Structure formats: C-alpha cells, structure tokens
Amino acid sequence: MSSASVVDPAVRGRLAGGRVHQVILVREQDAQHSGSGCCGRLGERHTALGGAADFSHSRARMEQVGEIYRALAAAVPDLELTVVDPRNLVWLYPAVWRAARAHGAGVFTALRAVARAGAPVAVVVDGNTLYSGRLPDTQTVMAAVLARVQQPSPARPTADAQRQP
Amino acid sequence: MPAFLLIVITLVAFYFAYKFYSRYLAEKVYRLDPNFVTPAHAMRDGVDFVPTHKHVLLGHHFTSVAGAAPIVGPAIAVYWGWLPALTWVILGTIFAAGVHDFGSIVVSARNRGQNIGTLSGKVVSARASTLFLLIIFFLLTLVNAVFGVVMAILFEKNPGAVVPALIVIPIAVFIGQWAYRMGRSIVIPSILGLLLLYAAIPVGQAYPIYVDGLAEAVGLSVRTTWIILIFAYTWIASRLPVWVLLQPRDYINGQQLIVALAVIFLGVLIGWDTISAPAVNEVAPNSPHWFPYLFITVACGAISGFHSLVASGTTSKQLGNETEARFVGYGGALGEGALALAAILACTAGLGAAGDWNAAYADFGAASGGALGHFVTGTGHFLSNLGIPATLGATFAAVVVITFAGTTMDTGVRLQRYILEEIAELAGVKALVGRVNLLTTLAVLIPLGLALLPGGDSSGGKGFAFGRLWTLFGTTNQLTAGLALSIIGVWLLARNRNPLAALIPLVFLLFMTTWALLLNLGDFFAKGDWLLLVMDAAIFVLAAWLVVEAFTAFNRERRNPSAAAEES
Numbered sequence: 001m002s003s004a005s006v007v008d009p010a011v012r013g014r015l016a017g018g019r020v021h022q023v024i025l026v027r028e029q030d031a032q033h034s035g036s037g038c039c040g041r042l043g044e045r046h047t048a049l050g051g052a053a054d055f056s057h058s059r060a061r062m063e064q065v066g067e068i069y070r071a072l073a074a075a076v077p078d079l080e081l082t083v084v085d086p087r088n089l090v091w092l093y094p095a096v097w098r099a100a101r102a103h104g105a106g107v108f109t110a111l112r113a114v115a116r117a118g119a120p121v122a123v124v125v126d127g128n129t130l131y132s133g134r135l136p137d138t139q140t141v142m143a144a145v146l147a148r149v150q151q152p153s154p155a156r157p158t159a160d161a162q163r164q165p
Numbered sequence: 166m167p168a169f170l171l172i173v174i175t176l177v178a179f180y181f182a183y184k185f186y187s188r189y190l191a192e193k194v195y196r197l198d199p200n201f202v203t204p205a206h207a208m209r210d211g212v213d214f215v216p217t218h219k220h221v222l223l224g225h226h227f228t229s230v231a232g233a234a235p236i237v238g239p240a241i242a243v244y245w246g247w248l249p250a251l252t253w254v255i256l257g258t259i260f261a262a263g264v265h266d267f268g269s270i271v272v273s274a275r276n277r278g279q280n281i282g283t284l285s286g287k288v289v290s291a292r293a294s295t296l297f298l299l300i301i302f303f304l305l306t307l308v309n310a311v312f313g314v315v316m317a318i319l320f321e322k323n324p325g326a327v328v329p330a331l332i333v334i335p336i337a338v339f340i341g342q343w344a345y346r347m348g349r350s351i352v353i354p355s356i357l358g359l360l361l362l363y364a365a366i367p368v369g370q371a372y373p374i375y376v377d378g379l380a381e382a383v384g385l386s387v388r389t390t391w392i393i394l395i396f397a398y399t400w401i402a403s404r405l406p407v408w409v410l411l412q413p414r415d416y417i418n419g420q421q422l423i424v425a426l427a428v429i430f431l432g433v434l435i436g437w438d439t440i441s442a443p444a445v446n447e448v449a450p451n452s453p454h455w456f457p458y459l460f461i462t463v464a465c466g467a468i469s470g471f472h473s474l475v476a477s478g479t480t481s482k483q484l485g486n487e488t489e490a491r492f493v494g495y496g497g498a499l500g501e502g503a504l505a506l507a508a509i510l511a512c513t514a515g516l517g518a519a520g521d522w523n524a525a526y527a528d529f530g531a532a533s534g535g536a537l538g539h540f541v542t543g544t545g546h547f548l549s550n551l552g553i554p555a556t557l558g559a560t561f562a563a564v565v566v567i568t569f570a571g572t573t574m575d576t577g578v579r580l581q582r583y584i585l586e587e588i589a590e591l592a593g594v595k596a597l598v599g600r601v602n603l604l605t606t607l608a609v610l611i612p613l614g615l616a617l618l619p620g621g622d623s624s625g626g627k628g629f630a631f632g633r634l635w636t637l638f639g640t641t642n643q644l645t646a647g648l649a650l651s652i653i654g655v656w657l658l659a660r661n662r663n664p665l666a667a668l669i670p671l672v673f674l675l676f677m678t679t680w681a682l683l684l685n686l687g688d689f690f691a692k693g694d695w696l697l698l699v700m701d702a703a704i705f706v707l708a709a710w711l712v713v714e715a716f717t718a719f720n721r722e723r724r725n726p727s728a729a730a731e732e733s
Contacts (some may be wrong), residue, residue: 090228118351133347
C-alpha cells in the first residue's frame with residue numbers, strides 16, 4: 001500500500017507518553033436503526049430479504065470507509081481505529097468530546113468537533129473532526145489522517161505523565 | 166408501594182443476574198474463549214466485519230433493538246396486576262432474553278457471523294429456514310396491523326398530538342436534504358428539530374386536530390378513518406427513498422428515546438409516587454387468563470425473538486473478543502428489560518396518580534385498547550413531577566410513541582414488500598415481480614384488512630380486537646425466539662454441553678405459545694372471527710412445525726452428536 005510509505009516508523013500511531021492515536025470512522029450502517037425496533041434489521045444485506053437496495057447510498061459509504069479502514073490499519077498498525085454508526089449517539093458524542101478535550105481542545109472547539117462528527121459519514125482523529133458529511137477520495141483522506149497523526153499533539157499531560165519526575 | 170422501590174428491586178435483580186448467571190453462561194454453557202478469533206478479526210474488512218470496542222457495540226446493539234414494542238406489551242399486561250407483569254419482565258429478561266440474545270451472538274460468531282435465518286437451515290434443518298421466512302411474514306403483517314391501530318388510537322385520544330406528529334415529517338425531510346444531499350453534519354439540525362418538535366406540542370394542544378367531520382362524511386368511525394389515513398401515509402412513506410424520511414427520522418428517534426427514558430426515571434425519583442394499581446388484579450369475567458396470555462402479551466421487554474436478528478445480523482460481525490458477547494448480549498437484554506420497567510411504572514404509578522386506575526383497566530378491552538393511552542397519561546404525570554404540565558407531558562409521550570410506531574410501519578411495509586416479491590417469485594406469479602407499486606399496495610392492504618377486521622372497531626371503541634391482534638403478534642415473536650433458542654440448544658448439545666439454559670426457556674415459550682394459540686382458536690371460533698381464526702391456525706401450524714423441527718434436531722444431536730455448525 002503506497003500510503004504506508006509516508007508513515008514514519010518511529011511514530012507507529014503513538015503519541016508521546018505511549019498513548020495511541022485514536023481515529024473514529026463514522027458511517028451509517030445499511031439498515032434502519034432507531035425506532036423500528038428489531039424489524040429494521042431485516043432489511044440488511046445479510047438477511048437475503050432484498051433490503052440492501054434501499055440503503056445502497058449507505059452501503060457505498062460503508063465500502064469507502066472500509067477502504068480507508070483497511071488502508072489505515074495497514075499503514076499505522078498501532079492506531080486505535082473505531083468504526084461507528086452516527087446514530088449510536090450514546091457512545092459517539094461523549095467519545096469525541098473526551099478525545100477532543102484530552103488533546104487540548106477548548107470547550108467550543110470540542111463542541112464543534114462533536115457537532116461535526118454526527119454526520120452520515122465523518123472522520124475524527126484525536127477528537128478533531130477532519131471530514132464531515134462528505135469524504136474526498138481515499139488517498140486524500142489517508143494523507144490528511146497520516147499528517148494529523150504525525151503532527152506533534154498539544155495533548156494535555158496525562159496523570160501518569162504528571163507523576164513523572 | 167413506592168415506585169422507586171420497584172426500580173431498586175429490578176436493578177438489584179439485574180445486577181446479580183449479570184454478575185452470576187451471565188458469568189455461569191459465559192464460563193459453563195457458552196464457554197467463551199478469549200483466544201477465539203472472532204469473525205470481526207478473521208474477516209476484518211472495515212465494512213461489515215470490524216473489531217469494535219464493547220461499549221460501542223452495546224450502544225449499537227441497544228439502539229438497534231429499542232422500539233415501541235417493549236412499551237405496548239407491559240402497558241397491556243399490567244391489567245393482570247403489576248406483580249405478574251414485573252415478575253415476567255424480570256425473570257424473562259434474566260433467564261430467557263439474556264440467554265437468547267447472548268447465545269445468538271455466540272453461535273453466530275462461531276459460524277462466521279451468519280444470521281439466524283441461515284443458521285436455522287444449517288443447525289436445525291433445511292426446512293427451518295423456510296419456517297423462518299413464514300414466521301417473519303406473519304410477524305410483519307401483525308406488526309403493521311397493530312402499530313396502525315396504535316397510532317389511530319393515540320390520534321383519536323390525543324388530538325393535540327397530531328400537529329407535532331405531522332411536524333416531524335417536514336423536519337425529517339429537511340434533515341435528509343441537509344445531510345444526504347448537501348453533505349452536512351446532522352447533530353445541530355436534529356437537536357433543533359427535536360426542540361421544534363417539542364415547541365409544536367403546545368401548538369398542538371392549542372389546535373387539536375379531529376377527523377370527526379371527515380369520518381362522518383365518509384360514514385366511518387373516527388378510529389377507522391384514522392387507520393385508513395395512517396395506512397395511506399405509510400404507502401407513500403414506504404415508496405420514498407429511505408434518505409428522504411426514514412433515515413433522518415432515526416436521529417430524532419434516537420434522541421427521543423434517551424429523553425423519554427430520562428424523564429420517566431427522573432420523574433419517578435423526584436415524585437416519589439406510590440403504586441396504587443393492585444399487585445394482582447381481580448380481572449373481569451371472560452377476560453383472558455394471565456396464564457398463558459401474559460407470556461405472549463409481553464414479548465419485547467421479557468424476550469423478543471427478533472433480537473436474534475440484530476445479534477446475528479450485525480453485532481456478531483463486530484465482536485472484538487468472544488468474551489465481550491456477555492457484556493453486549495446479556496447487557497442489551499437487561500437494557501430492554503429496563504424499558505419494559507419504565508412502561509410498567511408509567512401504567513401503574515404514573516397512571517394511578519393521574520386518575521382512576523381501576524376505571525382505566527376495567528376489562529381487557531379497555532386495558533389493551535387503551536394501553537398506550539395509559540402509558541401516555543402516566544408519563545405525563547411523571548413529567549408533571551418535573552414541573553411540566555401533565556397535559557403537555559402526555560402529548561410529549563404520545564408523540565414519542567407515534568414517531569416510533571410510524572418508523573416501525575414504514576420499515577415493516579418495505580420489508581413486507583420484499584417478502585411478497587420473494588413469495589411471488591417462488592410461486593411463479595410473474596405479474597407481481599418487479600411491480601413495486603402493486604407490491605406496496607398489497608403490503609399495505611393485508612395489515613389494513615387485519616386492522617379493520619370485523620370486530621376490530623365495533624367493540625364500542627374498547628379495541629378488544631387490538632388486544633387479540635397484539636397477542637397474535639406476541640406468538641409470532643415468541644416463535645422466532647423459539648427458533649433461535651432451538652439453534653442455540655442444538656449447538657450446545659452438539660458440543661456435549663448442558664443445553665438446559667436454552668432448553669428450559671424454549672420449552673416454556675413453546676408451551677405457552679401453543680397453549681395460547683389453542684385457546685385463541687376456540688375463542689375465535691366461538692365468536693365467528695374467521696379471519697383471526699385463519700391467522701391463528703396458520704401460526705399454530707408454524708408453532709407445531711417448530712416443535713417438530715426442534716425435537717428432531719435435539720434427538721439427532723443426542724443420538725449422534727455432530728459439529729452441527731462448523732466453527733470458523
């Protein structure tokens with residue numbers, strides 16, 4: 001994979017202090033989610049009931065995000081990679097908020113990151129929402145994520161780091 | 166008894182169940198292996214197969230299974246008293262739903278993430294996958310019928326909810342355009358949409374919408390008119406691309422679910438209401454007896470077979486470590502049990518504080534036809550504990566249920582369309598294949614016919630037929646659970662493990678379901694409800710078929726244990 005060559009082997013997805021970089025890939029699953037209860041899951045591709053055609057636009061995004069996921073996993077094995085549906089708001093919003101704050105973002109910046117992360121498709125790196133709503137081609141996304149990962153982070157010192165002499 | 170105490174009792178029971186029983190299941194029954202390479206790793210593609218943190222997966226699993234059904238069943242079941250309803254919710258969740266949801270994830274993960282329909286053909290028998298499709302056909306027909314009636318009853322009883330329920334449509338369409346066509350984030354618009362929806366509640370109160378004039382003009386009852394209008398809307402909604410209305414409404418629904426759960430439990434904590442409803446109700450003569458009807462009235466919230474679709478459809482494909490199936494599967498079942506608890510509290514403590522509980526649950530017709538009205542009134546009372554006027558709170562609760570029910574019907578009609586097309590293909594009826602408008606019309610007319618069946622609206626507005634439709638829906642849901650539990654049991658037996666944890670709830674469910682179906686047969690025959698009689702007979706045949714399939718598969722594995730399912 002060509003993207004792998006741009007990664008400094010010394011970085012390997014880790015921040016100073018040994019913490020790993022966190023990348024959240026947001027995309028909708030190709031099925032109905034909240035409100036229809038379990039019935040919504042019948043329309044999925046896996047159930048052989050033909051429902052996938054209705055969700056072909058979501059499927060296309062899933063495929064592209066899958067491509068980005070595989071490329072990132074190959075290029076930076078240490079990354080903490082999470083793929084999540086934006087309708088899983090119980091997990092997504094707090095996770096982006098925590099990550100943004102942990103990486104030094106102010107309250108408004110963190111709120112903005114959360115607001116942008118809740119989209120049919122989004123890419124969030126260390127609490128910073130790089131893309132929201134639409135994605136450029138995979139190579140462009142990869143380049144942006146890798147640039148961000150290799151950038152020195154203004155992360156707040158962790159409790160462990162503060163205890164270091 | 167203070168309502169708060171019921172929360173404590175339930176949560177303590179759930180805590181110990183998770184700590185001890187789910188551990189027993191994990192270690193002794195499913196024997197989870199932390200070194201097992203799950204499909205999420207073995208077939209990792211970042212699309213469907215993605216190793217996912219257990220907290221992310223629980224959020225996904227829970228928001229996928231939560232809907233209106235865990236509200237309706239308990240809201241009817243408190244007719245027999247809060248004690249039987251709560252006992253079944255607690256015991257069903259712990260010993261049936263937990264085993265079922267947890268086991269469905271494990272068996273699917275051990276079979277390359279295959280779904281329960283495929284597994285039924287592979288683990289039980291080739292015929293079982295046909296059985297699965299037929300059960301789904303009946304289930305969807307009944308889902309669409311009961312939720313059509315649910316919405317009609319709520320509109321009839323809460324005309325103030327019509328405006329906010331209608332407002333949701335343009336809000337969702339706007340969000341759809343904003344997010345899917347313009348490629349923007351959805352958080353701010355969906356929060357603003359939710360606020361706009363809540364702002365529409367007092368507007369709806371000020372300008373209630375009645376269809377009495379229309380009903381009179383066409384010579385139908387108000388409820389029948391609403392039912393027809395709702396199915397007409399569903400026809401249109403299910404023909405729209407999903408991104409226009411269905412998907413954007415997901416975001417509003419997700420937020421509504423959290424808000425509704427929060428206000429109910431907060432209202433109970435702050436109001437410190439007592440439960441004035443009887444622990445065990447002396448029911449009116451000729452009412453269905455709680456044994457066996459309780460166990461098919463509360464399906465979702467005690468055990469729901471359709472959770473196996475979520476568990477095997479997507480959850481198993483994202484399981485990062487097999488040991489996490491316990492947290493996600495068993496934990497998700499407990500979450501659904503908590504939803505059912507909220508409904509019980511609203512229909513006992515909330516309703517009792519707001520009005521005359523005994524009058525509301527005077528007979529089974531009033532209990533079932535008015536179930537959601539009771540939930541709405543009870544929730545309105547809990548909101549009044551938080552300083553919100555009870556009438557506004559009731560409209561809020563009605564809007565929550567209506568938007569959930571509308572989403573369910575939109576999805577259900579689409580799915581029924583696919584199934585009808587498959588059946589047409591199998592039967593060689595080429596005139597139907599590819600005829601989307603015709604298929605959609607059929608998918609609407611079948612449940613509409615059931616919703617308007619003779620007796621459905623002629624019971625003096627008590628909606629007695631709704632209760633019977635609902636219990637039929639419960640039987641199909643329990644049959645799906647039975648099928649999943651059969652798969653789990655056979656899978657365990659094939660590995661020389663004790664299958665009792667799956668076998669006991671399976672036998673219990675099949676016994677209660679077939680018994681209730683038999684009682685229904687006699688009842689429908691005596692009353693001349695021929696359409697319901699045919700439906701009931703067909704579901705009974707499916708139940709008998711399932712018993713035969715399960716028995717044959719268990720017998721086969723007991724005599725000649727084989728690896729009933731290849732493990733990845």
